[in-house]
Amino acid sequence: GEAAIGRVMAQVAMVMNLDKCIGCHTCSVTCKQTWTNRPGSEYMWFNNVETKPGTGYPRRYEDQERWKGGWTLNRRGKLKLKAGGRLRKLATLFYNPELPSLDDFYEPWTYDYQSLTTAPLSDSFPSARPKSQLTGRDMRPVHGPNWDDDLAGADSYAAADPNLEGMSERVRLEFEKAFMFYLPRICEHCLNPSCVASCPSGAMYKRVEDGIVLVDQDRCRGWRFCVSGCPYKKVYFNHRTGKAEKCTFCYPRIEAGQPTICSETCVGRLRHLGVMLYDADAVLRAASVTDEKDLYEAQLSVFLDPHDPRVRAAAERDGIAHDWIQAARRSPAYAMIKKHRVALPLHPEYRTMPMVWYIPPLSPVTEALHVTGHHHDDPDRIFAAIDSLRIPVEYLANLFTAGDTTVVEGVLRKLTVMRTHMRRAQLGDPADPE
Ligand code: SF4
Ligand code: SF4
Numbered sequence: 081g082e083a084a085i086g087r088v089m090a091q092v093a094m095v096m097n098l099d100k101c102i103g104c105h106t107c108s109v110t111c112k113q114t115w116t117n118r119p120g121s122e123y124m125w126f127n128n129v130e131t132k133p134g135t136g137y138p139r140r141y142e143d144q145e146r147w148k149g150g151w152t153l154n155r156r157g158k159l160k161l162k163a164g165g166r167l168r169k170l171a172t173l174f175y176n177p178e179l180p181s182l183d184d185f186y187e188p189w190t191y192d193y194q195s196l197t198t199a200p201l202s203d204s205f206p207s208a209r210p211k212s213q214l215t216g217r218d219m220r221p222v223h224g225p226n227w228d229d230d231l232a233g234a235d236s237y238a239a240a241d242p243n244l245e246g247m248s249e250r251v252r253l254e255f256e257k258a259f260m261f262y263l264p265r266i267c268e269h270c271l272n273p274s275c276v277a278s279c280p281s282g283a284m285y286k287r288v289e290d291g292i293v294l295v296d297q298d299r300c301r302g303w304r305f306c307v308s309g310c311p312y313k314k315v316y317f318n319h320r321t322g323k324a325e326k327c328t329f330c331y332p333r334i335e336a337g338q339p340t341i342c343s344e345t346c347v348g349r350l351r352h353l354g355v356m357l358y359d360a361d362a363v364l365r366a367a368s369v370t371d372e373k374d375l376y377e378a379q380l381s382v383f384l385d386p387h388d389p390r391v392r393a394a395a396e397r398d399g400i401a402h403d404w405i406q407a408a409r410r411s412p413a414y415a416m417i418k419k420h421r422v423a424l425p426l427h428p429e430y431r432t433m434p435m436v437w438y439i440p441p442l443s444p445v446t447e448a449l450h451v452t453g454h455h456h457d458d459p460d461r462i463f464a465a466i467d468s469l470r471i472p473v474e475y476l477a478n479l480f481t482a483g484d485t486t487v488v489e490g491v492l493r494k495l496t497v498m499r500t501h502m503r504r505a506q507l508g509d510p511a512d513p514e
Contacts, residue, residue, distance in 0.1 A: 085394040086361025088384060090404045091271065091291035091435055092329055093356045093413045094343070095423045096264055098441040099495075100350035103229065103262040105129050107342035107351075111266075114341045115328065120320025122188040125225050126327035127342045129264045133475070134228025137265075138184035141313035142427070147178045178308040179317075186224045259470040261441045263479075264351075266342065267314040267327035268426065268434030269293050271358065271382070272367045275326075278309030283324070289401070290355075291435065292329045300324050311430035354413025355404055356435070357384040357395055367431045372482040375428035382433070383418050413437075422491050424480035440476045440488060442469070442495045 111127040128137045140146060269286075273293050276284045283299035284306050286292070295306070295315075300323040306315040307324065315326045330340035338344070343351040359382050366378035384391040386408035395405050408414065416423040416439065423437040469492065477485045 085384065085391060086359040088357055088391070088395040088398045088400055089291065089360045090289065090395075090400050090408065091356045091358060092269065092334060093354050093417070094266070094340075094436045095352040095354065095413055095416050095439065096436065097348075097350040097352075097439040098261055098263065099439065099443050100348035101129070101262040101264055102348050103129055103131070103226075104347045105226070106345050106347050107264060108225075110341045110345040111327075114330070116325070118318075118320075120318035121316070121325060123182060123185045124316040124318075124325065126314075126316075126325075127264065127266045128225050129262050130226055131228040132261055132263045132479070133259075134226075136228075136263075137186075137225045138180040138313050139223060139227075140184070141180070141311075144311060144430070147308055147311075179304055180307070180313060183223065185316075186227075259472075259475075261443075261471065263426075263438075264342075265312070265314070265426075266436060267293060267329070268312055268432065268436050269327075269329055270435060271363050271379075271433035272431065274309045274311065274430075274432050275306035275315050278305040279303070280305060284315075287331075290329075290331075290334065290404075292331050292334070293326070294328060294331065295324045295326060297321075297323050311427070311432060312434070352412050352416065354411030355386075355408040356411075356413055356417070357386050357391060357400070357405070357408050358382045359384055363433060367433055372429045373484045375431065376425065376481045376484065376487055379425055379428055379433055380418055380421075383414065385418070386414055420494065421487075422494050424487070424491065426480060427482075428480075429482040438480060439495070440480060440491055441471060442492055442499070 108125050108127045108129055112125060115126055116122075116124040125137065130136045136142060269291055270293070271291070273284070273286055276286055276293060278284075280303050281299050281301045283296045283301070285294060285296065287294065302317070302322040302324070304317050304324065306326075307313070307317055315324050317323075318325050330338075330342075333340060339353050340351075343353050362382040366375075366382050369375060369378045384394075386392070386395075386405065392405060395408075396402075413423075417437055423439050425434045425437050427434070473485045473488050473492070474483075477483050477488045481487045
């Protein structure tokens with residue numbers, strides 16, 4: 081017979097379709113106006129949009145080795161100190177060095193708007209002067225929350241040929257290979273949140289009813305272990321209040337049945353909100369699979385089909401509110417994540433079971449793909465043009481599947497087929513026989 085369904089829990093989730101993000105930062109700005117426009121929160125972007133490839137915000141947060149000595153999840157999905165030992169633990173309790181610095185985020189400045197019209201030209205500099213903060217390979221003249229967008233990869237070309245004069249063959253080839261896309265990020269509201277596990281004060285918690293991860297401001301003692309413990313670096317320390325702060329998934333709006341601010345104001349309409357039902361008893365087992373490449377499948381395995389009557393009965397048994405079960409049935413999240421497998425988790429190898437998933441970008445559509453698609457060819461043949469996709473499949477796999485290119489190719493294939501189908505439909509041609 082079928083395996084028994086463990087304890088059912090409900091979780092808000094977000095799926096972002098990266099092909100649609102235009103990098104306008106409207107989501108970041110509206111989030112900031114709502115949540116981080118207070119003293120001490122100037123440098124915080126609960127929602128940020130970073131350019132990939134790039135160093136991200138905070139700078140090099142994906143370089144997990146950099147935070148070594150902090151907390152990590154072991155293979156069983158349990159939190160432990162990376163360097164063990166009681167002495168180390170004591171030292172870490174009193175001194176927590178594995179924190180990103182303000183330089184890693186960026187130094188905000190106050191722009192003097194008066195200068196636009198009245199002041200002499202020399203006064204219009206921002207108060208934080210550009211300065212070199214890194215050396216060698218990582219050298220950047222300045223840094224900002226989406227600095228790589230301004231660079232547009234130009235630094236590597238400049239390094240190859242500083243004046244870009246008489247562009248060498250090598251540099252020209254580099255230009256032709258260039259690719260970029262935007263990656264909007266919020267807290268992942270993880271199923272296995274290491275921020276919660278690392279908080280010595282019990283101030284971080286995951287809400288039972290919807291899985292939103294919050295900081296209890298009264299209980300927070302400013303240890304900042306959540307900052308070092310979060311692999312996505314999505315907890316921020318407010319130096320004015322001495323407390324941790326993070327994305328709240330706009331919980332007051334969710335409670336009122338409204339979307340998050342970032343979703344509501346997204347110009348590309350790419351953020352899908354949904355409720356996922358999952359088997360809470362399966363979470364630690366899934367987070368602790370031995371082979372990193374199995375983590376995507378493992379995380380998929382904890383999600384329950386809200387249309388399955390057995391799941392519905394188990395959800396009712398476990399006290400999931402009726403309208404949350406309904407929301408899970410109505411939401412596109414389950415279909416995109418598990419049924420059609422077109423959405424992928426960000427860095428599943430962090431083992432925190434993130435709940436913001438991404439439809440990877442297919443674009444820019446190459447000439448080959450576009451022309452064949454227009455001529456109504458077989459999707460398989462169109463997909464054969466995958467070699468000419470500008471964003472390397474390996475790059476996407478390192479972001480979304482711990483390196484498994486087969487899964488990413490499967491997603492891109494489906495996106496290609498869907499794009500071809502829509503093109504047919506919109507050109508008024510007969511639909512696919514399928
Ligand atoms: Fe916690 Fe970081 Fe996961 Fe958010 S992304 S729930 S802050 S571990
Ligand atoms: Fe991208 Fe939407 Fe944010 Fe604009 S508002 S940057 S389209 S996620």
